[in-house]
Amino acid sequence: MARKPQRSVEAAIIENIGPVSIQELLAMPEDRWGMLRDRITDRHNGKDGLSARCMWCNHPVYIKTSRIEDNIYPLFAHYSGSNPEECPWYHGPNIKPDDARAAQYKGQQESKFHRLMCERIAEIVALDKRYLRHKVDNYLPPTNNPHGRYPDVYVEWDEIGPFVVEFQMSNTFQTEISARCKHYEDEGIPLLWILFGIDTIGTIQQSFCDVIRRHRGNAFILDDAAITASQEQQTLVLSCFLDNGNGLDQPKLIRFDQLTIPTSKLPFYEDRIVPP
Ligand SMILES: [Zn+2]
Structure with missing residues (x-):
């Protein structure tokens, strides 16, 4: 049975x-x-x-x-x-x-849970000396699109400029992911997806594989080690798991300003996608 x-x-x-x-x-x-x-x-x-x-x-x-x-x-x-x-x-x-x-899928419950993650990021980005301002789930007017969006976290840093963080839960729809990637590429704002609820040891769920691929084989997670490192280094540090073709390598702690920002505006630490 x-x-x-x-x-x-x-x-x-x-x-x-x-x-x-x-x-x-x-x-x-x-x-x-x-x-x-x-x-x-x-x-x-x-x-x-x-x-x-x-x-x-x-x-x-x-x-x-x-x-x-x-x-x-x-x-x-x-x-x-x-x-x-x-x-x-x-x-x-x-x-x-x-x-x-x-x-x-009930908005209220999801937003409560989501909100905690966003606030955690907001606390961390504000530690950085270059931090200027942030918004959590606030309307961001467009510059090159007909409509704006509501990024999970929008940050502005001196010298570095704006940055958007979105959380991907295992139930985030692919169409939504695709639309947001396209939007921020058009706006010229780097978009960092932070994965939540991913199984980094076992088989990775398809919805996460897609986002990892868009980030050139990089999976970014805000775990215990990343939070501790962020507090120590006074800036946003994430655990970066690199795709090795058969799974994910052991994580490295990476500062957000160590990332390469390609024209897709989806940052990566190491490009793990081999061109065909
Ligand atoms: Zn509960």
């Missing part, structure tokens, strides 16, 4: 650490996630520790474990009793996968 698909919390915000996706959690050594699990539980029990919240609904979560054959895997789960029925990542008794999927 086919098992009913289960929904799980895809990302949590852990105190002092920031957003952690389920893929990042799964990639952690057991000592690391085990320590986080203990500290989150300690905090929930009123002791010293770390708070962790679902990135979608803000309800408290913990790290539960799941055993598959001889291996133990960590997962985020909502604490029972918090009952976040509106959360599409809550695997409750009454939520059907189809309902959950429909809920994912």
Whole structure:
């Protein structure tokens, strides 16, 4: 019998650490996630520790474990009793996968989740001495197009000029990605896609492959290491995973001003697309 698909919390915000996706959690050594699990539980029990919240609904979560054959895997789960029925990542008794999927497209819930990621980027870009101004989800009037757009984050830096950051979730439509790439190319503004919820170890979902290819085989992610490096270097640093043809290399921490900006206005660190 086919098992009913289960929904799980895809990302949590852990105190002092920031957003952690389920893929990042799964990639952690057991000592690391085990320590986080203990500290989150300690905090929930009123002791010293770390708070962790679902990135979608803000309800408290913990790290539960799941055993598959001889291996133990960590997962985020909502604490029972918090009952976040509106959360599409809550695997409750009454939520059907189809309902959950429909809920994912409800603007209000998505914008809340999305907003947290945008605000995180906004905090980081403002650390840079060259920072002039930014806008989150604000109308950007066109210069070469009939209509403007609402970039996730628009930044202006002294010497460097404007930059747009868009988050790609696993459910971002390809037509939307294509339209935004074309738009910012026409406007002459570099567009950096930051991927969210990508599995950098296993098979990469097709929607992410397309964006990685547009960035010449570069996948940019704002993970724990990138946030720490951004704070240390006082500028936007991202984890860059380069496509090696069979998967992704180990990530490198790359400052945004180290990127090459081609005529497509989709920056890359290293061009990994071999011309035919
Ligand atoms: Zn939730």
